[in-house]
Amino acid sequence: MDDTFPKIEVLINNLYDLKQKRDGNFEASVKRVLNMLMVLEKGLWRTTRGNPSSFTDSQVEKCSLQLWNWAVAENTLSTISDIDNAKFRHVACKLLTLSDPSSINERRVRLQIEMCLNAAQAWIVCGRYEMTDDLFELARTCIEKLLDGLAGQHHSLSGSKRMMLDRDLFSIDGLQFQCVGSLGEHDKAVIAFNCVRDKLALHPKEAPFLAMVCYNLALKFHKEGKLEECTYWLRQSYDTGKAEEEYKVDSCQQAKTLRFLAHVCLQWEAPHCWINALNAIELAIKEQPNVPGFLLYMKILTLSEAPDTDLISAVQKILKHNLPSDLVFNAVRMVMQNGRESACKTCLPFVCESLSHTTCGLEVILLKMEVALHFGNEDEAKKEAEDLIAKHHSGKMLKEMQQEHMHLLLWGRASFHIEAKCYADALVWYELSASFYAPGKLDCNLAKLYRNLATCYLELHRLNKAKESLSKAHRIEPDNPTTIFLNLRVALFEGDEQNASHAMDCLVQLANQEKDSVGRLESLPAEDQETPC
Structure with a gap:
């Protein structure tokens, strides 16, 4: 037997010496030691697997744990990169496999499984998914060894130990699904996901993790312009998140997923997809009634040419949930810009009733003026403008942003008449704007x-x-x-x-x-x- 293992021990001790010094060459020294460790570990593993060795299992475990703990500590301090962290953990994990394969030490095998899973996660963090295959295979082999070895020795696994191994297998399946999906292999990801989902009932705590992976896959495919794959994974994310009450994904994330789904359905620009978008956004609002959800809801309703009753009902829902008044105003404007004069006339009275006694009273009048102007009802618009100006000068001040908006509306109407060379009519709107200014x-x-x-x-x-x-x-x-x-x-x-x-x-x-x-x-x-x- 050569002196490779003692060299590894020396290098690991060098790492701890470097930790104490922390000089300017720390990073370069760490990388040099890491490269030497990787070369030595590979050579040692090839020459000793299945052959008698001059070092004991306890020596192997000690070196492996020393290296592992060093990497954990440095990663916590952010003194090594993600890629170096993954490499150190990988080497430490592989070192532990040098222990005598003929002996079944349950504690050591469990340690090996945990190292495999954590090292795989470290590779996932830095996007090196291809490096996880050996680790997953090793973890599965360890689980089988534990099951077969204990069975061969006529030992029975307790319920808790069996559950622990089942959880490990589930973790392997989940991480493999994450890796396959991150590589953009949709069909393989579907197979891997189905494998994990079939076991989810036994591991309900993992539902949020699985839903998150599905959501991230949807993001990836959306960036690549693959809308069909994106919608598939968004649906899986939402369905997976509907686990048992204790472990289900929170309503905020579920609503976010559904809004994303509705948005993607809209991107298809096909009428039959708008129905799917509408269904998704209605579910999102049930999960979490908020401003982004209702704005998207109004957009879908107007694009899909929904009947006036649906638009009116949507505005009523916004008022019912006591959401910011700006959302109410924007919703009515969306109805207005969609050319729904009748729906606007129906909405304005109950909007006024709900908000007229709040600090938004003047904004309600401004909205009425805007709607009247949009549909060419100048007499009504002038009446609202005069009312607004009178209230403004009586001490009920419009916010600066609303003042600017009002002037834009008045000047816009004046420009409309200028284009038609109706200068007397244009003067009416300019003079209204001028009367708004304080002396x-x-x-x-x-x-x-x-x-x-x-x-x-x-x-x-x-x-x-x-x-x-x-x-x-x-x-x-x-x-x-x-x-x-x-x-x-x-x-x-x-x-x-x-x-x-x-x-x-x-x-x-x-x-x-x-x-x-x-x-x-x-x-x-x-x-x-x-x-x-």
Whole structure:
């Protein structure tokens, strides 16, 4: 017998010395020792298996455990990489196999099984699934050895020991399923999964783990664009998660799985798949009624052209669950954008009733205005806008985001009339927007608004009103080229050569500061409108 094993003992001791020193060469030294250990272990294993050896089983076990414990400690401290952690555990596990195969030591065989499973998990963590095959085979061999050896010695396994071995076999099957699936081999993964699932009734605690593996497989296949495989594994994940009450997957994860399933069904863009999507999202809402679930629910209903009654019922469900008011508003907007005027008119009264006495009262009015504008009911929209502005100035302030949204709606309606060259109608909506601002308020959007008003007044030949608006815009942004350009237009309308010349001089001066200003203004149509930022 050569001196290979003593060399291994020395190397393991070197690892513990390195642990004490922790110098700058720690990582490189560890890798060097690891490479030497792997070479020595392989050579030793080939020469000693089945042959008499000069070292005892206790020596083998001691070395194996020392190496294993060192790897566990360093991995806990994150001082070695995942791949090195897996390699150390693999070597330690294989070292233990050098003990006398003719003797049946139950404790040592159990230790070997645990090492195999943990080493396999270490390889899985770093994505080296192909390295697990030998470990799984060794673990199965150990279990068979334990069963056959004890039976041959006329020992009977107690119920608890038998259950322990069954659990080990289940763990092997589960990890093998995880490896096969992670390699993207769908058909093999299905076979492996069925093998594990058949045993799940005896190991209900493992349901969450198995459901998680199925979910991760679905993610993998979804990234690869394999929607059919993705939906298969999502369904398996959900079904597996419905284990006994004590061990079932929590509702949050189940709902997440079902939302993912509904989303994937939608990606197929086929009407028959929308039914599956709808079924999945309804189950998700039962598991966990939340904002993402209801938003997806509304999206599916609108895409599948569900009847108005279903859309109305969905909005009522949202209110029933006391979810954030923004969700209610977005749900009604989705109905609106789907062109369901009748459904919107049905929803608005009970939405108003539910939220009008909350802090969202003004947002409800804003929503009513938006719906009215969307469907071209301008008189109703104007009434809601006036009500909103009055309440705002009475002290019930809209949030800044809602204020911006309101101005966008009003300016959007004005632009609609500008395109039709109905400047008088456009003025109505710009003036409503202007009346929303508090006296003394100065910002760039207000300056834009005054310029838009001036443009409309110019088109209507109401020069005094145009000059008044431009004067207000000038106080906010005195050097704005558009304001100066509009003043030039007013002067030309009035035949005021002096003011026209002054405006031109200002534009030339600005052009020298910003060379493209004149070119931009020359191309500006008379009815071009600015939008709020």
